[in-house]
Amino acid sequence: MAAAVSERVELAKLCTSRDWSKAIRVLDSLLDRSCTIQDICNRAFCYSQLELHKHVVKDCDRALQLDPALLQAYILKGRALSALGRKGDAVLAWEKGYEHAVNQSADLKQLLELEVLLTNAKQDKTEASENHADSTSTVSVLDSVSRVNGESNEISQNQKSLRDALKNSSRSNGTSDASCKPNRSLDLPSCFSSEAKRKEKLDCKINGSLHVLDDSESESKSCETSLTGSESSIICTKPSDMAETSSKLSNKVVAQSEMSNGVTHNEVTDDTRKNKKACVTKLSKNRSISVDFRLSRGIAQVNEGKYAQAVSIFDQILRENPNYPEALIGRGTAYAFQRELDAAITDFSKAIEANPSAGEAWKRRGQARAALGESDKAIADLTKALEFERNSADVLHERGIVNFKFKDFEAAVVDLSSCVKLDKDNKSAYTYLGLALFSVGEYQRAEEAHLKAIQLDRNFLEAWAHLTQFYHELAKPMKASECLVQVMQIDKMYAKAYHLRGLLLHGMGEHRKAIKELSAGLSIEFPNVECLYLRGSCYHAIGEYGDAVKDYDAALDLELDSMEKFVLQCLAFYQKEIALYTASKANSEFSWFDIDGDIDPLFKEYWCKRLHPKNVCEKVYRQPRLRDSLKKGKLRRQDFTVTKQKTVLLLAADSIGKKIQYDCPGFLPNRRQHRMAGLAAIEIAQKVSKAWRALRAELKGATVKSTKRAGRRERISLPSQNRGGDCCSTSSSVETSSSYGTTEERLSGRPKLSWQDVYSLAVKWRQISEPCDPIVWINKLSEEFNAGFGSHTPMILGQAKVVRYFPNYERTLNIVKAVMKERSYVHSKSDCLIDLTKDGKLEDALGINFALGCYMSRE
Numbered sequence: 133m134a135a136a137v138s139e140r141v142e143l144a145k146l147c148t149s150r151d152w153s154k155a156i157r158v159l160d161s162l163l164d165r166s167c168t169i170q171d172i173c174n175r176a177f178c179y180s181q182l183e184l185h186k187h188v189v190k191d192c193d194r195a196l197q198l199d200p201a202l203l204q205a206y207i208l209k210g211r212a213l214s215a216l217g218r219k220g221d222a223v224l225a226w227e228k229g230y231e232h233a234v235n236q237s238a239d240l241k242q243l244l245e246l247e248v249l250l251t252n253a254k255q256d257k258t259e260a261s262e263n264h265a266d267s268t269s270t271v272s273v274l275d276s277v278s279r280v281n282g283e284s285n286e287i288s289q290n291q292k293s294l295r296d297a298l299k300n301s302s303r304s305n306g307t308s309d310a311s312c313k314p315n316r317s318l319d320l321p322s323c324f325s326s327e328a329k330r331k332e333k334l335d336c337k338i339n340g341s342l343h344v345l346d347d348s349e350s351e352s353k354s355c356e357t358s359l360t361g362s363e364s365s366i367i368c369t370k371p372s373d374m375a376e377t378s379s380k381l382s383n384k385v386v387a388q389s390e391m392s393n394g395v396t397h398n399e400v401t402d403d404t405r406k407n408k409k410a411c412v413t414k415l416s417k418n419r420s421i422s423v424d425f426r427l428s429r430g431i432a433q434v435n436e437g438k439y440a441q442a443v444s445i446f447d448q449i450l451r452e453n454p455n456y457p458e459a460l461i462g463r464g465t466a467y468a469f470q471r472e473l474d475a476a477i478t479d480f481s482k483a484i485e486a487n488p489s490a491g492e493a494w495k496r497r498g499q500a501r502a503a504l505g506e507s508d509k510a511i512a513d514l515t516k517a518l519e520f521e522r523n524s525a526d527v528l529h530e531r532g533i534v535n536f537k538f539k540d541f542e543a544a545v546v547d548l549s550s551c552v553k554l555d556k557d558n559k560s561a562y563t564y565l566g567l568a569l570f571s572v573g574e575y576q577r578a579e580e581a582h583l584k585a586i587q588l589d590r591n592f593l594e595a596w597a598h599l600t601q602f603y604h605e606l607a608k609p610m611k612a613s614e615c616l617v618q619v620m621q622i623d624k625m626y627a628k629a630y631h632l633r634g635l636l637l638h639g640m641g642e643h644r645k646a647i648k649e650l651s652a653g654l655s656i657e658f659p660n661v662e663c664l665y666l667r668g669s670c671y672h673a674i675g676e677y678g679d680a681v682k683d684y685d686a687a688l689d690l691e692l693d694s695m696e697k698f699v700l701q702c703l704a705f706y707q708k709e710i711a712l713y714t715a716s717k718a719n720s721e722f723s724w725f726d727i728d729g730d731i732d733p734l735f736k737e738y739w740c741k742r743l744h745p746k747n748v749c750e751k752v753y754r755q756p757r758l759r760d761s762l763k764k765g766k767l768r769r770q771d772f773t774v775t776k777q778k779t780v781l782l783l784a785a786d787s788i789g790k791k792i793q794y795d796c797p798g799f800l801p802n803r804r805q806h807r808m809a810g811l812a813a814i815e816i817a818q819k820v821s822k823a824w825r826a827l828r829a830e831l832k833g834a835t836v837k838s839t840k841r842a843g844r845r846e847r848i849s850l851p852s853q854n855r856g857g858d859c860c861s862t863s864s865s866v867e868t869s870s871s872y873g874t875t876e877e878r879l880s881g882r883p884k885l886s887w888q889d890v891y892s893l894a895v896k897w898r899q900i901s902e903p904c905d906p907i908v909w910i911n912k913l914s915e916e917f918n919a920g921f922g923s924h925t926p927m928i929l930g931q932a933k934v935v936r937y938f939p940n941y942e943r944t945l946n947i948v949k950a951v952m953k954e955r956s957y958v959h960s961k962s963d964c965l966i967d968l969t970k971d972g973k974l975e976d977a978l979g980i981n982f983a984l985g986c987y988m989s990r991e
Contacts, residue, residue: 143174152181153424153458160489164520169198176208182424188212190526201232203242210249223253423449423456430462434469442466455486461493468500476500491520495527498534507538525555532561536568541931544568559588563595570602573933575797578602591622593629600632604639605935607800612636627657634666641804643670661687665700669707669904673804677715681758684708699742703904706739706748710903712755727899728892728909737913740906785810798936808901812894819893823885949978 139158146155159175162168176191192209195202206229213222230246426449433442446463449456464479480497483490498513514531521527532547548565552558566581582602585595596619603612613636619629630653637646650667654660668683687704690697710727717725727736732752738745786803789810793801892909899907927937927944952958956968958977968974 147178150181151424152178153427156182157487160520164489169195169202172198173202173204173208176205180208180212183215183428185212185215189216201236203229203233203246205229206232207242207245207249214253219253223250226250226253423452423459427458427462430459430466434462434466437469439466439470455482457483457487457490457493460486461490461496464493464496464500468496468503473500473504477504489520491517491524491527494520495530499530502534502537507534510534511538523550523554525551525558525561528554529558529561529564532568533564536564536571539571539930539932541568541571545572545574557588559585559592559595562588563592563598566602567598570605570935571932573935573938575606575935593619593622593626596622597628597632600629600636604632604636604800606797609636609640609800625656627653627660627663629653630656631660631663631666634663634670636800638666638670639800639802641802641806643673643804646670659686659690661690661692661697661700664690665704665707668704668711672707672711672714672903673901675718677711677718678758680711681708684711702742702745703739705745706735706906707903709735709755710739712758714903715758716756722896725896725900728895728912733913736906736908740908740913781811781814782807785814788813796936796939798934805901808897809894812897815897816890816893819885820890945980949980952977 139162143155143158143162146152146158156175156178159171159178162171163175172191172195176188176195179185179187179191189209189212192205192212195205196209199205206225210222210225210229213219213225226246226249230250233242233246426445430442430445430449433439433445443463443466446459446466449459450463453459460479460483464476464483467473467479468476477497477500480493480500483493484497487493494513494517498510498517501513502510511531511534514527514534517527518524518531528547528551532544532551535541535544535547545565545568548561548568551561552565555561562581562585566578566585569575569578569581579599579602582595582599585592586599589595596615600612600615600619603609603615613633616629616633616636619626623629630649634646634650634653637643637649647667647670650663650670653663654667657663664683664687668680668687671677671680671683684704684707687701688708690701692698692701710731713727713731714725735748735752738748785807787810789806789808792806792809793799895907895909898905925937927934927941933941952968952974956974958966958968960966966973968977
């Protein structure tokens with residue numbers, strides 16, 4: 133009890149000296165022990181003095197959850213929303229407060245204050261110029277409060293003149309320009325990437341974070357706005373008045389309202405006006421006011437993207453006090469924006485050492501660690517932050533995103549679901565919740581979450597993009613296309629939309645249309661490794677090998693900042709080599725196209741595993757350059773003349789190929805794949821029919837002449853001529869190009885087809901249909917690879933349920949159980965026999981029922 137009283141005495145002293153950041157720390161300590169509505173409002177008031185408007189809104193919302201009729205919370209919230217540029221939301225808050233005030237009529241002063249605020253807000257709406265309304269809003273609010281409190285118009289004029297003096301003073305110090313520029317943005321928790329800076333604002337409090345104004349704030353706002361929080365700290369008041377104000381802090385929020393608008397209990401006399409310059413000079417020597425002011429300036433520099441200047445300001449503060457946690461967090465955030473993540477983590481760690489209860493420092497460090505890929509440490513820090521800020525929607529949001537990005541989808545669903553319960557208007561949380569729900573197979577709930585994010589903001593481009601991907605993955609191309617139309621209507625310069633449309637068209641076999649979309653995206657955002665790689669593969673597929681090689685080379689030349697993009701860069705190397713190989717075979721007979729026979733097993737293995745190509749470059753001979761193929765006349769323009777026979781053949785192929793289409797989620801209808809599958813089926817039928825006729829002729833005692841004629845039609849298999857000359861082929865010197873049947877069989881005039889000969893035809897057509905997919909015979913790879921890598925189709929990857937194959941999971945599990953029960957043994961990974969009849973192993977295995985739980989959760 134004595135400690136609490138002592139803290140409240142300290143709180144009063146801190147407010148008297150206008151040391152708002154330290155006052156917030158004391159209030160944090162009080163709220164940790166006992167959460168009272170009055171202290172929440174007190175902290176909101178302190179935040180308002182530091183212009184941390186988002187935290188004002190957060191505390192007011194928290195107070196209103198506890199007491200929906202708390203008028204002061206509506207007043208403070210409305211002012212904060214107005215300062216953030218959200219005029220409509222501010223009016224709604226005041227209207228709701230006014231409704232409660234009229235019904236209860238308990239505090240007539242606050243009722244009148246709300247009435248004046250509403251009247252002035254509505255008058256501002258009707259003014260011709262929005263910029264004029266912004267520049268006069270502070271004065272109108274001050275005037276209205278003065279009228280409510282019975283103050284004379286002269287006081288309002290005095291305050292205006294003092295504000296003008298402060299404005300001029302700030303200009304002389306070079307501070308006026310900083311607050312007039314547009315803010316930068318941030319995407320969390322990988323919040324320190326350049327791409328993310330367009331998306332979401334950093335909201336940090338002095339008591340452990342930085343604050344960024346919303347994009348909706350006018351760029352024309354003068355330095356008057358940036359000094360609003362310091363205004364009341366500089367206005368002179370008598371010590372007796374300040375004592376009275378501080379004594380009321382823990383009991384009367386009315387005093388806070390007066391102070392937050394720069395209104396003091398004493399009248400500003402003529403002598404005061406004459407000596408205001410001296411007064412300002414005197415107060416500027418006060419260390420706490422100076423620190424808070426410099427912290428605000430540092431915050432402004434971070435908001436405007438001037439990170440070096442922000443670091444310089446925080447350095448000055450830290451030279452005076454090396455362990456000042458607010459400055460450490462501010463500098464750490466500036467470092468993080470500059471991608472100096474190690475330096476940022478160091479500052480956040482020092483802030484935690486100086487103030488272990490600074491929850492914002494734990495959160496920021498968690499975000500920085502997430503950006504470095506330190507998932508466990510990031511989650512630990514964010515979990516710790518939740519201990520200091522229980523039920524914080526913000527921290528739950530951050531931890532949910534980190535869990536999602538590190539593929540802990542179930543934990544992400546829990547965190548993000550909790551977040552949207554606390555913050556029903558968090559559109560980012562809803563769209564990430566949709567992504568996490570999709571990953572765990574909750575498709576209906578995932579769609580609802582994405583749609584909710586769009587309902588909250590029809591112009592939320594990320595939500596539209598995620599919904600497009602959702603429909604794409606479920607193989608609903610019409611709905612995906614409709615979403616992209618909406619995106620284009622919102623922003624035609626949104627490069628990601630062109631990439632998504634190109635990806636969709638590529639998946640449907642419309643490679644030429646995809647090239648147009650990807651080219652449009654690259655004209656907006658170049659370089660973009662995803663667009664370059666995908667466009668290169670589209671050129672590759674349609675036989676434009678020169679353009680394909682250019683795009684692959686462009687992708688290889690980029691400097692990338694993420695592992696996912698680096699994987700695409702590795703694939704670009706392998707795809708370029710395959711494109712060069714295909715170009716060298718383009719005008720040869722189809723049977724000479726033989727990736728399995730001509731390409732080195734090491735190359736194919738690294739290609740399939742998406743490994744770094746260093747070893748391949750050192751050990752495997754490269755394919756001939758494209759101009760070498762051109763010089764040798766190997767690459768000629770194809771004859772695309774459509775004849776009646778070709779038309780009949782293609783129509784037949786399309787008709788047959790459509791029958792391979794799966795009518796289930798995840799499988800897009802792909803015209804190119806259908807046609808290639810149809811052509812493969814026709815060629816297989818031709819070869820089988822030919823072999824069957826030859827066999828029938830032999831059985832019937834066909835003549836020797838007919839046998840010789842049949843032999844001439846078959847090409848004898850010769851050694852691979854790829855690259856030409858010794859040590860030039862990527863295949864073994866004794867290895868031959870795979871064909872159908874053996875040389876001995878063909879010389880004897882008795883062609884035969886093995887099962888592998890038949891399937892080789894289908895494999896070649898599949899390799900041609902989509903060169904991005906590494907389709908190879910695993911028995912022509914290394915023994916290690918042949919042991920099983922790549923020969924299985926996953927139904928579950930970690931926690932993610934593969935949309936195409938997971939519906940077969942329960943049936944597959946039941947079959948496996950039946951086999952285990954029948955045989956009573958299984959083989960381990962090292963191929964050792966495991967006897968299931970001992971130690972109840974069989975009963976344990978048969979008791980596994982994961983699939984049932986997954987399906988129940990989907991329903």
